[in-house]
Amino acid sequence: MMKAKTKLLYASCLALSMLSVSCSDANESDNPDNPEKVTAYITRVLDFRPAPGQYTNTMPAYEDGDTQDTMNQKVLEAIGENRKGLISLGGFGGYVVVGFDHRIENKKGVCDFRVLGNDFYAAANPGGDRPIGGNSEPGIIRVAYDANGNGLPDEGEWYEIAGSAHRNPETESWYSLALEAGNDVHCYPNYEITYFRPDQDAEQNEDEYIRWEDNQGKSGYLSKNAFHKQPYFPQWLQEDRITFKGTCLPQNAVDESGNGTYYVLYKFAYGYADNDTNTADGSAIDIDWAVDGQGNPANLPGVDFIQIYTGVNQENGQLGECSTEIMGVEDLHVLGIAIASEY
Ligand SMILES: [Ca+2]
Ligand SMILES: [Ca+2]
Ligand SMILES: [Ca+2]
DSSP: OHHHHHHHHHHHHHHHHHHTHHHHHHHHHHOTTOTTOOOSSBOEEEEEEOOSOTTTTBTTBOOTTOOHHHHHHHHHHHHSBTOOOOEEOOSTTOEEEEEEEEEEEOOTTBOOEEEEOOOOBOTTOSSTTSOOEEBOOOEEEEEEOOTTOSSSOOGGGEEEEOOHHHHOGGGSTTHHHHHHTTOOOOOEEEEEEEEEOOOTGGGGOSSSOEEEEETTSOEEEEOOOTTOOSOOSOTTOOOSEEEEEEEEOOOOEEESSSSSSOEEEEOOSSSOBSSSOTTSGGGEEOGGGEEOTTSOBOOOSEEEEEEEEEOOOOBOGGGOBOOOEEOEEEETTTTTOOOBOOO
């Protein structure tokens, strides 16, 4: 229910964000760092492949006849420029790949961009004695530097932003709470999961709706949620199964009610999308955190493309599966926002 409320909240804020466009334009032209007047926001959507989930096929909405190209265009219409609509990446692994009209520069000692999501803190977990928690559904961020200048992110050009749990899950403030709750608190660097398209009969089977298998010997089902009755498997894809690969983060949601009615999704320290609020310094990303497949610093001068994928595989009672939501990306340098990188 928390998610449904959030979605409504942002729908009603859309008019406000449209009003603020002229204001942000003024900021850009006043910014001495941006003489060429590039936009701080997403201008291209190269790929959108959500995993099955309770908002898949509705954020954005699939309609008969839609293809990968028309779905990419719908995503651009939602989260491009400064529009701040909302898209959902579904369960673990679902992703979007976006681009810009310029290279986001990596400036030393400061964060360079942030990915906007719909995280909020729960009233009972604002920090202080309790770890900060609420609706943190971390998306892992990958960045590509267009080294060969062909205007596309090629296979060897991607690096992953190593956030706090990539480095050491035990340093998360909520680690012992999650351990006590029986969560899987490991970080799996080479995780792989396959979701299977449900047949017609399974469309009615709400508890065992979409089967998944991972490469750790586990399997399970995404359940169909009472509030979201549409098909959860991406309807524009032809395949009968989809496989996603990446880093799987520790399960950060704890059922504080004990009966599935109240989950707190705890915030990772830094380095993820949809993990901290959009105005908090904790949502900002330093390109210097990008690492190669061996965990060595990538030392990138900047990035041309960003991929975000849902980083946790966990079902959270009434809230449904953990799914990263995205509202946009902001180049902090173009906007003239300075946030120190502390890690
Ligand atoms: Ca930087
Ligand atoms: Ca390239
Ligand atoms: Ca979210």
